[in-house]
Amino acid sequence: MDASTRALLLLTILFSIHFCLAQDENQFIYNGFHGANLHLDGVAKIHPNGLLQLTNISRQQMGHAFYKIPVSFNTSSSSSIPFPSFSTNFVFAMVPELPDTGGNGIAFTISPFMAFEHAVPSQYLGLFNISTNGLPTNHVLAIELDTIQNPEFEDIDNNHVGIDVNSLKSVQSATATYFPTEEGKNIRLKLLNGDPMQLWIDYDAAHKILNVTIAPVRSTKPNRPLLSTPIDLSQVLLENMYIGLSAATGAFSSDHYVLGWSFNRTGPAQSLETSKLPLLPPHKKSSQKPSNIIIISPIAAIFVLIMVIGAVYFRRRKKYEELREDWETEYGPQRFSYKNLYIATKGFKGTELLGAGGFGKVYRGTLPTSDVQVAVKRVSHDSKQGMKEFVAEIASMRRLRHRNLVQLLGYCRRKGELLLVYDYMPSGSLDKFLFSNEKPTLSWFHRFQVLKGVASALLYLHEEWEQVVLHRDVKASNVLLDADLNGRLGDFGLARLYDHGTCLQTTHVVGTVGYLAPELTKTGKATTRTDVFAFGAFMLEVACGKRPIVLQGLPEDLILVDMVMECWRSGAILDASDPKLEGNYSAEEMELVLKLGLLCSQSIPAMRPNMRQVMQYLDGSASLPEIQADRIVCTSAFTGSNDYEASDLVISFSSSFGKCSAPSLSSNESILHKGR
Structure with a gap:
């Protein structure tokens, strides 16, 4: 063996020793992810240049990258070794699908496992689902970089960093900012700006303090952390845990990238070398400036070419002509x-x-x-x-953001039509599952989750957004299901917005027969209580598998609310449940839904609960009050009328601007439209 061969062999051995030492259970560093000892799943992949991509711009997707060697935290009471401190930092970038519109985020995660088969994307960041979120048996710590504000998790905004323990409801969170030492003031960061940023996570086991710090990639680590939370992780983590990164997309999406990652269980993590980190793919440009090259051609050829191009241009322009105003x-x-x-x-x-x-x-x-x-x-x-x-x-x-709303993306105007663009829901509308043979029978589990989801969406519209939004057309055909059969309230064609605290005045009664509150035909005034009435009809529709007004059948079955009330009065309210469920439901939940549906369908608006109360009843955080069936008066706006061939009603009223008085009804302005 000659000298050069021995030298090469020695270098190989030294490199292998260094590589192994850098990737034991206690520490590792990756300036790029070539040869990284990672377990990838979902849409996660490593690019040829070593860039780790957790998600692409596909919607409703998730990706995970976990270090394959479990880390021992020695949390058992029999262990003589104290719970260790640890430190990690990584460089990430979020490149949104559309400017200022992306989702959902990245989470550094310490978990008992690397497989997340039952997790879902969107607001759950690929970590939990609706039934596992919040369980103390999860034993999961996550530091989230969240770009969607989810009211159900009490998110502070759509640009925050949060510390999560077993749940996506953060124990502490803060808007993404950093504190450069030299300036002494906090500077806001935009997570979705597409530029690399660095996150540091440091746990001091002796003082039981978890610090989280963020800064642009070229900045030094600030002395002041963004979050500093007292927490005893020995009560959360198990003895052997996996560390990794999770990301997910939802109704909007982002490319979620990680450029480098360092971890140390026994001391400060090594600093990443930013000059060695892989480059991000170039940003897509929407347009390119025309070339300044001048082509000299014969005059005749130029003239013919101009004529041809002009004819094609004007014909194509006519085909795609839009209506635009200043x-x-x-x-x-x-x-x-x-x-x-x-x-x-x-x-x-x-x-x-x-x-x-x-x-x-x-x-x-x-x-x-x-x-x-x-x-x-x-x-x-x-x-x-x-x-x-x-x-x-x-x-x-378009700014409405809730997991149970169909996202309105935008619009287009052309000649005599308006085009509204919505997020696509692959499973279609709920009424196809309830009333059509095209779809299988929807289980009670999914029906109850849909009811809770739509209730949460209405609560958001009525109370939690910056304005009051009246949907005015809540019904099964306007509830769409995503790929996981989660319900989303859609079709905002009739919705109206008002400032909080102002008089809710409308000039038209709109909605669908069977869902219209009786006071609408008298006052023409839509309120949040009229939405509640429609939601009550919707609840009965979902539980019973029947429309609010059945135009065929026995007289006692024509009006759904009357049929349910009669079952309640006879002491057999569960007899009103959908026969297609064949008794496969929770009797307690079914009874709750039927009684709550009747409570929302009361004739007197003030007697109806608001959507916050409805949500509390459905969540089990409040008990439905004891009510006698004969104390509830439910009268549909069209009870007793069965001669309607159409399902949608629009009744016009004279305008009464600036007042809260009821407008007068003009009988010759009543119009019936066929079903939507």
């Missing part, structure tokens, strides 16, 4: 091009039709620029009257 410039991000929607829906081809009704047709589409699936609703409009205000409300409702 006032719409401020709604630029909400405006979709008609050309993209035309391509997405294959020219609004019949094979892409999802549904049709009196208010328009809905088509499935795939946006050509991002491969994102959407639902496009075409609504006729022949007048400019109120269009500016309507588009302003669309722009406002």
Whole structure:
């Protein structure tokens, strides 16, 4: 063996020893992830340049990257070794699918396992699901970088860092900011800016303090942490745990990247070498500046070419011509091009039709620029009257963020029609599961979860958003199910927004027969209580598998609320349950839903609970008061009337601006529309 061969062999041995020492159970460092000892699942992958990508811009996806060697924390009471301190830091970047719109986030995680088969994406960040979230048996610590504000987890905003113990409801959180030592003041960071940032997590076991610090990648570690939380992790973590990173997307998505990662269980983690970190893929540019190259051609050829291009241009322009006005410039991000929607829906081809009704047709589409699936609703409009205000409300409702709302993405206007673009729900509408043979019978478990989800969405609309939003058309056909059969309230075509504390005044009664509160036909005034009435009808619809008004059948079965009330009075309220469930339901939950549905359907608005109370009853955090059946008066706005061929009713009223008095009903303005 010559000298050069021996030297090479020695270097190989030294490198192997160093590599093994750097990747034991106590510490490791990855400046890029070539050869990293990681377990990947979901959509996570490592790029050829060593960049770790946890998620791409596909929606409702999750990805995990966990260090394969378990870390021993020696938490057993018999161990003589005290619970250890640990330190970790990693560089990450979140590149949103659309500017300022991405989700859902990244979480550093310490978990008893690496497999998350039962976890779901979206707001659960690939760690839990609705039934496991919050269980003390999870033994999970997570530091979340969250870009979606979820009211059910009491998130402070859509740009925060949080410390999570067994739940996505953080024990402490703060808006993403850092404190550079040289400036002495905190500076806000935008997690979704697409630039690399660094996160440090340090646990001091002696003082039982967990510190979390964040800063731009080129900054030194600030002396002051963003979060400093007293916590005894020996009561949370088990003896052998896995450390890793999880990320998820939801209705909106982001590319979630990790450029480097360092961990040490016995002391401070080694600093990452930023110069050695892999580069992010280049940002996609929406347009390119035209080249300045001048091509000299014969005059005749130029003339012919101009004529041909001009003819093609004007023909294509006519095909995709849109209606744009100066006032719409401020709604630029909400405006979709008609050309993209035309391509997405294959020219609004019949094979892409999802549904049709009196208010328009809905088509499935795939946006050509991002491969994102959407639902496009075409609504006729022949007048400019109120269009500016309507588009302003669309722009406002686009900011609504809740896991149980179908996301309104934007709009387009062309000639005599308005196109509304929504998030696509692959499982379709709830009424297909309840009333159609196209879908299998929906289990009681999923029905109850849908009811809780829609109730949570209405609570958000009524009380938790910046304005009061009246949906005004709550019913099974407007509740859509995602791939996991979670219910999402959609179709905001009739919704109206008001400032909190103001008089809720409307000039039209709109809604669907069977869901309309009786006071609407008298006053024409929609309130949050009229939404509650519709939700009560919806609850009975889901529990009984029948529509609020049945146009065929025995007289006693025509009005659903009367049928349920009669079962209650006879002491057999469970007889009203959907026969297709074949008794496979929780009797306690079924009775709660039926009685609560009747409580919401009371004729006197003040006697109905608000949505916060409804949510508390469904969650079990409050008990339904003891009520006698004969104390409840439920009268539909159309009880006793069975001669309606249409399911949707629109009754116009004279305007009464600036007042809270009820507008007067004009009988010749009553219009019936066929089902939506």
